[in-house]
Amino acid sequence: MNRLKNRIFTITVWTVALCVILFVFALLLLILERGFPSLTWDFLFGLPSEIEEGGGIGPALFNSFYMLFLSMVIAVPLGIAAGIYLAEFAPDNAWIAMVRICVEGLASVPSIIFGLFGIALFVEMFQLGLTILGGAASLAFLNLPVITRVTEEAIRAVPREWRHASFALGATHLQTIRRVLLPASMSAIITGLSLASGRAFGESAVIILTAGVTTSGVMWDFNLLSPGETLAVHLWYVQSEAIVPDAQQISQKSAAVLLFIVLAFNVVFRIPAWVRDFRIRKAA
Amino acid sequence: MQALIEIERLNLFYGSFHALKNISMDIPEKAITAFIGPSGCGKSTLLRSLNRMNDMIPGTSTHGSIKIAGADIYGKDIDVEALRKNVGMVFQQPNPFPKSIYDNVAYGPRLHGITSRHKLDEIVESSLRGAALWNEVKDHLKRSALSLSGGQQQRLCIARALAVEPDVLLMDEATSALDPISTLKIEELAQELKAKYTIVMVTHNMHQAARVSNQTVFFLNGEVVEYAETEKLFSNPQDQRTEDYISGRFG
Numbered sequence: 001m002n003r004l005k006n007r008i009f010t011i012t013v014w015t016v017a018l019c020v021i022l023f024v025f026a027l028l029l030l031i032l033e034r035g036f037p038s039l040t041w042d043f044l045f046g047l048p049s050e051i052e053e054g055g056g057i058g059p060a061l062f063n064s065f066y067m068l069f070l071s072m073v074i075a076v077p078l079g080i081a082a083g084i085y086l087a088e089f090a091p092d093n094a095w096i097a098m099v100r101i102c103v104e105g106l107a108s109v110p111s112i113i114f115g116l117f118g119i120a121l122f123v124e125m126f127q128l129g130l131t132i133l134g135g136a137a138s139l140a141f142l143n144l145p146v147i148t149r150v151t152e153e154a155i156r157a158v159p160r161e162w163r164h165a166s167f168a169l170g171a172t173h174l175q176t177i178r179r180v181l182l183p184a185s186m187s188a189i190i191t192g193l194s195l196a197s198g199r200a201f202g203e204s205a206v207i208i209l210t211a212g213v214t215t216s217g218v219m220w221d222f223n224l225l226s227p228g229e230t231l232a233v234h235l236w237y238v239q240s241e242a243i244v245p246d247a248q249q250i251s252q253k254s255a256a257v258l259l260f261i262v263l264a265f266n267v268v269f270r271i272p273a274w275v276r277d278f279r280i281r282k283a284a
Numbered sequence: 285m286q287a288l289i290e291i292e293r294l295n296l297f298y299g300s301f302h303a304l305k306n307i308s309m310d311i312p313e314k315a316i317t318a319f320i321g322p323s324g325c326g327k328s329t330l331l332r333s334l335n336r337m338n339d340m341i342p343g344t345s346t347h348g349s350i351k352i353a354g355a356d357i358y359g360k361d362i363d364v365e366a367l368r369k370n371v372g373m374v375f376q377q378p379n380p381f382p383k384s385i386y387d388n389v390a391y392g393p394r395l396h397g398i399t400s401r402h403k404l405d406e407i408v409e410s411s412l413r414g415a416a417l418w419n420e421v422k423d424h425l426k427r428s429a430l431s432l433s434g435g436q437q438q439r440l441c442i443a444r445a446l447a448v449e450p451d452v453l454l455m456d457e458a459t460s461a462l463d464p465i466s467t468l469k470i471e472e473l474a475q476e477l478k479a480k481y482t483i484v485m486v487t488h489n490m491h492q493a494a495r496v497s498n499q500t501v502f503f504l505n506g507e508v509v510e511y512a513e514t515e516k517l518f519s520n521p522q523d524q525r526t527e528d529y530i531s532g533r534f535g
Contacts, residue, residue, distance in 0.1 A: 092342075161379035165441070168337060169392040169448055170369035179391070184382055279428070 028259065035256025043253055047217060048234070053246035057254055059215035060234035063132065064261075067211065067228055068200050070136035075143045076193065082144075083151020083189075088177060106145035114142040115209030122210060132228035135211025142206055143196040150192025154185035187273035194269030198262045204232040213237045231258050288313035288452065288482045289334065294348035296329060298341065303329045305506040307348075311499075313451075316474060316483045318493035318514065321503035322534065327486045330503070331454050334484065335371040336364055352452065369396060371452040372445030377461050378437035380429035380444070385412075385421050388429045388440055392448035407447050415443035416473050435466025442473065446481075453477065455485040459492065471496045490530055494518050502526045 046056020086103075090096040118138030122128045158181050166176040182189075211228030213236075215221070229237070235254040238247045287310035296304035304326045311317050319327035332338045333350060336357060349356050357367050369392070380388050389408045398404060408425065412418040417439040421432070429440055438458060445453060455474070459467040474483055474496055487493050493500050493514065500514045502523075510517060510526045521527040528534060 159379075161375060161377055162381055164337065164340070164375065165379045165381065165444075166391070167340065168335060168368055168373040168375075169395060169444065170365040170367075171395050172365055175395055179395070180381060 028263075031252075031259050032256050035253040036260075038249065039253055039256065043250075044257070045219065047219070048215070049244055050242075051244060053244055055244060055246075055250065057231060057234055057250070057257070058219050059217065059221065060229050060231045060254075061257065062219060062221070063211075063215060063228045064201060064230040064232070066222070067132055067136045067139060067207070067230060068197055070132070070224075071139035071143065071200055072193075072197060074137060074140035075147055075196070078140075079144050079147025080151045080189065082148040084155060084177060084182075086148065086152040087155035088173070088181070103145045103148050107149050110205075111142055111203055112205040112209070114138055115206040117141065118206060118210035128225065130210065130212030130214075130227050131225045132211055133224040135207050135228045135230075136224075138206045138210040139200045139203060142203065143200055146196050146199075147192060150196075151185075151189055154188035154192070155181050157188065158184045187270075187276060190269055190273055194266050197269070198265050201230075201262055201265065202232050202258060204230075204236050207233045208236070213241070286313050287311060288353060289484075290349075290351040291330075292349045292351075294330070294333065294346070294350060296326075296333060296338070296347070297345045299343040303506050304333070307508055309501065309508060309511055311482065311484060313482045314478055314480070315498040316478050316485060316496055318497035318500045319484065319486045319503060320488075320490055320493050320500060320529075321509075322529070323488075325503040326506040327501075327503045328456055329506075331456055331484060331486050334452070334454055335368050335373055337368075337373065339364070369448045370450050371454060372448065372450035373454040373456065374438065374441050374445055374458045376457040378434055378441055380432070380437050380440050382428065382430055384426050385429050385432070385440060386425040389443050389447050392444060396448060411443040411447040412440075414446045414477070415439045416469065416476075417443055433466070435462050435469060438462060438466065438470060439473065442470075442477075446477075450481065452482045452484065455483065457486050457488055460488055467492070490518075502529060504529075 042054075043056045044061060045058040046054075047058055048060065049055030082103075086096070086100065090099075115138060118134055118141070122134030122137065123130065126134075128134050155177075162180050162184060163176060166180045171179070207228065207230050211230070211233075213229050213233055214227045215229045216223065216226040231254055235251050235258060238244065238254070239251045242250075244250065289311035291307055291309050291311075294304055294307040295302070307326075307330065319331060321327050329338065333346060334352070334357075338344045338346065346358055348358075350358060352367075352371065355362065381391060383391070386408055389411050390404045393404060393407050398407070409418060409422075412421060417436060420436060421427075421440075429437065432440060438461075442453075442458075459470050462470065471492065474485070477483060478498075485493075485497065497514045499512065500517045501511045502509045502517065502521075502525075504525055510521060510523045512522070517526065518530055521530060
């Protein structure tokens with residue numbers, strides 16, 4: 001009887017898992033299959049068009065990477081520093097407990113709230129208008145709690161024995177963090193960063209509110225005060241607002257590009273961790 | 285024999301729990317001193333006081349004095365990092381870093397500012413030789429330390445401790461997680477090391493204390509019950525409680 005139950009349970013779990021995997025793959029395939037065959041370099045790097053067909057996504061694609069880069073430049077050092085503080089230095093009191101709850105809460109706040117905050121700060125208070133700078137900073141705010149949380153968890157997960165071994169050899173706290181805790185938690189932190197970048201890359205609500213739905217209309221525009229429509233926003237824009245006749249194709253191709261890049265992030269970011277794990281395992 | 289470590293009226297509290305009660309003893313240099321006693325008797329706590337690892341446990345307060353080579357290690361101007369460099373420690377569970385064998389041994393010297401490759405190579409080799417591990421690992425120093433067996437890992441941890449040239453080596457039940465053969469190797473190693481180092485070991489295993497140590501201290505409920513030459517303590521204990529413990533009546 002127990003064996004039968006075990007078998008039924010195993011089969012159920014497998015079936016559910018297979019269904020989920022099939023669903024995900026079908027979704028990926030559908031999107032990639034519709035968009036990829038008609039992708040051209042002209043589309044990827046070309047300028048968008050407002051009225052005629054044949055417009056590209058060049059500036060939007062560029063903005064996506066540029067803003068992601070800028071937001072990570074802001075969020076990664078701050079988030080990792082805050083995570084280290086919470087894991088290693090923060091006293092164990094009610095105030096820190098509250099900070100921790102706030103960080104956790106912020107990590108799950110809907111992104112549009114960060115967009116509204118970005119408007120209030122950059123558009124209204126600093127009178128910047130819709131800019132790449134405002135968008136990147138707002139994206140950084142969005143990711144900051146996630147990165148903080150991931151870093152704190154990753155450092156806490158490092159076995160206590162390693163920490164003790166380091167201190168017992170006469171290491172200072174800083175040396176222990178730099179030489180033992182960070183290297184040991186790096187692969188978990190990097191996984192967190194890759195999730196955060198994927199989220200930032202695909203984010204639309206924050207960008208629409210803080211960086212706008214237009215680009216400056218030229219390629220390789222590094223000006224921080226240019227409007228900063230990204231690919232995800234462009235996708236939303238052509239699908240819902242645009243009047244170009246080939247809006248459907250543009251959105252399908254954009255979706256495929258977006259999806260492909262986010263997938264690529266997940267793979268690329270993990271390569272260093274894989275190499276590390278492989279080297280450790282190879283020795284075993 | 286000359287006393288290297290002098291403990292005077294040491295009292296230690298974890299919060300309100302009185303873990304060590306008025307302990308005074310001298311530990312001679314270049315010999316093995318074993319701390320024995322049942323769980324919770326304070327032997328590990330005293331060991332961790334000698335390199336101030338207890339500082340890491342919140343709510344610990346220490347009163348009294350411990351002098352190592354004449355310097356009060358709980359004094360105001362003591363450099364805790366320098367103290368821990370001088371008083372090495374080997375833990376109950378082998379705890380090599382997830383780094384290569386080489387980097388594990390070089391970890392301590394690098395902390396203390398040695399960067400020359402040549403010098404590090406020398407230290408790594410002499411430390412691994414000192415811990416009787418060199419012949420087993422010399423051909424794959426780049427391998428992960430985690431690929432070694434438990435006994436090898438523990439000897440690596442000893443090598444890592446030796447690499448910063450301590451005077452004192454603390455062993456906190458260093459063989460309790462190991463198989464009998466690895467245990468024997470570590471015991472033999474301790475015998476060799478006492479020519480150069482002052483060793484203090486905590487052990488659960490009375491036979492181990494009897495086999496390897498020169499002096500033995502028996503602890504009970506945070507107090508020293510008896511401190512004597514090992515042979516004397518095991519063959520002719522002065523205190524009834526010591527006799528009960530070593531004859532296996534409790535603990």
